[in-house]
Amino acid sequence: MMSYRTLDDLADGQTVLARLDLNSPVSVGVVEDNRRFSRHARTVRELLDDGHRVALLAHQGRPGRDTFVTLEQHAEILSEHVGREIEYVPDTYGETALTAIDDLEAGEAIMLENVRMTDDELPEREPEEHAKSDLVQTLAPEFDAYVGDAYSTAHRKHASIVGLPLEMEAYAGRVMVSEYEANSAIANREFDGEVTMVAGGKKATDVIDVMTSLQDRVDNFLLGGIVGELFLRAVGYDVGRDIDESDLYESQWRANKDRIRELIESHPSELVYPSDLAFADENDERSEVTVADVKNKDHDYLDVGSDTVEQFSDIAAHSEAVFVKGALGMFEDERFSNGTARVLEAIGRSDCFSVVGGGDTSRAIEMYGMDEADFSHVSIAGGAYINALTGRSLPGVEVLKGSVEATH
Numbered sequence: 001m002m003s004y005r006t007l008d009d010l011a012d013g014q015t016v017l018a019r020l021d022l023n024s025p026v027s028v029g030v031v032e033d034n035r036r037f038s039r040h041a042r043t044v045r046e047l048l049d050d051g052h053r054v055a056l057l058a059h060q061g062r063p064g065r066d067t068f069v070t071l072e073q074h075a076e077i078l079s080e081h082v083g084r085e086i087e088y089v090p091d092t093y094g095e096t097a098l099t100a101i102d103d104l105e106a107g108e109a110i111m112l113e114n115v116r117m118t119d120d121e122l123p124e125r126e127p128e129e130h131a132k133s134d135l136v137q138t139l140a141p142e143f144d145a146y147v148g149d150a151y152s153t154a155h156r157k158h159a160s161i162v163g164l165p166l167e168m169e170a171y172a173g174r175v176m177v178s179e180y181e182a183n184s185a186i187a188n189r190e191f192d193g194e195v196t197m198v199a200g201g202k203k204a205t206d207v208i209d210v211m212t213s214l215q216d217r218v219d220n221f222l223l224g225g226i227v228g229e230l231f232l233r234a235v236g237y238d239v240g241r242d243i244d245e246s247d248l249y250e251s252q253w254r255a256n257k258d259r260i261r262e263l264i265e266s267h268p269s270e271l272v273y274p275s276d277l278a279f280a281d282e283n284d285e286r287s288e289v290t291v292a293d294v295k296n297k298d299h300d301y302l303d304v305g306s307d308t309v310e311q312f313s314d315i316a317a318h319s320e321a322v323f324v325k326g327a328l329g330m331f332e333d334e335r336f337s338n339g340t341a342r343v344l345e346a347i348g349r350s351d352c353f354s355v356v357g358g359g360d361t362s363r364a365i366e367m368y369g370m371d372e373a374d375f376s377h378v379s380i381a382g383g384a385y386i387n388a389l390t391g392r393s394l395p396g397v398e399v400l401k402g403s404v405e406a407t408h
């Protein structure tokens with residue numbers, strides 16, 4: 001359990017600065033709604049229903065990227081989820097922002113401007129350093145309390161994540177609590193029965209970080225995606241290749257081949273390889289082949305095959321806990337969704353403790369008609385989820401634990 005204060009400890013009638021993570025996909029300048037809005041809406045709605053005066057702080061993208069936009073659309077989307085109007089303020093901590101904060105009435109919320117549009121936010125610095133910044137020194141005195149809800153940014157030492165809570169009475173929001181407790185369960189090995197991890201997707205280096213860290217805590221690593229292709233290569237089945245101009249296969253092989261070989265040598269029985277794969281045949285339809293029958297790299301193998309799905313589903317169904325990082329196939333193309341969707345369904349049907357992490361992978365749940373409630377927890381974090389799985393520190397969590405005496 002994380003030692004922290006929560007909204008249950010917040011006194012009545014406070015002026016609250018709440019840091020959310022509403023960082024979203026942006027296509028041609030349009031911010032896409034996603035589960036980060038619905039999740040953070042719970043914290044915001046609770047603060048408003050309890051009569052607090054609320055200013056929201058969040059970020060979008062990074063300078064120089066096409067996802068780096070204002071939070072005007074975020075305020076509109078969040079208002080829909082909260083069911084109350086949240087006024088967008090095109091300023092973060094200047095006079096316009098301070099006036100808007102001062103004008104807040106009980107039960108009202110405003111959305112301050114993208115905090116990454118300030119100079120103080122982004123440099124990775126120690127909390128004590130960030131606490132001295134203009135951003136922190138200007139905003140902190142305007143509020144009674146800081147609510148840290150941005151779990152999916154908690155791996156960043158940014159001013160609004162680690163500086164503000166050092167200068168204010170800090171509380172963990174509902175997203176922070178649920179994400180931290182679910183995602184840390186595997187690192188703390190809170191299970192007696194079999195623990196299984198679905199290790200897939202295209203960010204192989206991240207996944208291999210997790211596998212290396214959890215190698216003594218996980219009983220079955222179900223290998224798929226590019227991760228599965230890399231492990232198959234290490235045992236003599238070189239079936240993978242870079243698709244189009246992507247450099248996801250060869251570069252991640254070079255970067256990880258030694259660690260892959262170390263895992264194979266130290267934990268051979270925990271590694272469960274795909275026994276068959278799927279590809280698009282000459283009619284552009286899904287076709288399957290056993291790994292042993294792949295003669296040369298004449299296809300892009302974009303999913304695990306049906307025999308693999310059956311084996312993985314059975315292992316997952318008999319596990320006490322299952323953690324998912326990365327998809328088993330290129331599920332966005334329905335022809336290659338079988339691995340990801342069928343194994344997720346098997347996990348959802350079982351009574352195991354299940355956590356699905358990663359922005360892309362967790363999207364498969366809605367895409368294939370599953371319900372988030374089928375799983376113990378569906379994380380909205382990517383990097384922070386990796387840190388939690390590997391037991392690495394989350395500065396945004398540590399500062400909440402340290403800033404006030406523990407009450408939980």
Ligand SMILES: Nc1ncnc2c1ncn2[C@@H]1O[C@H](COP(=O)(O)OP(=O)(O)O)[C@@H](O)[C@H]1O
Nearest residue numbers: 201202203225302326327329330358359360361
């Ligand atoms: N065999 C494969 N080849 C290429 N891409 C794959 C393959 N299998 C899965 N993927 C891709 O992996 C992505 C999901 O994994 P990843 O991005 O690593 O995880 P997340 O973003 O959920 O943390 C999906 O977008 C899927 O298209």
Ligand SMILES: O=C(OP(=O)(O)O)[C@H](O)COP(=O)(O)O
Nearest residue numbers: 021023152153156381382383384
């Ligand atoms: O989307 C985020 O991280 P994620 O892609 O690891 O989930 C967070 O908002 C952090 O964003 P950043 O990786 O630009 O610091």
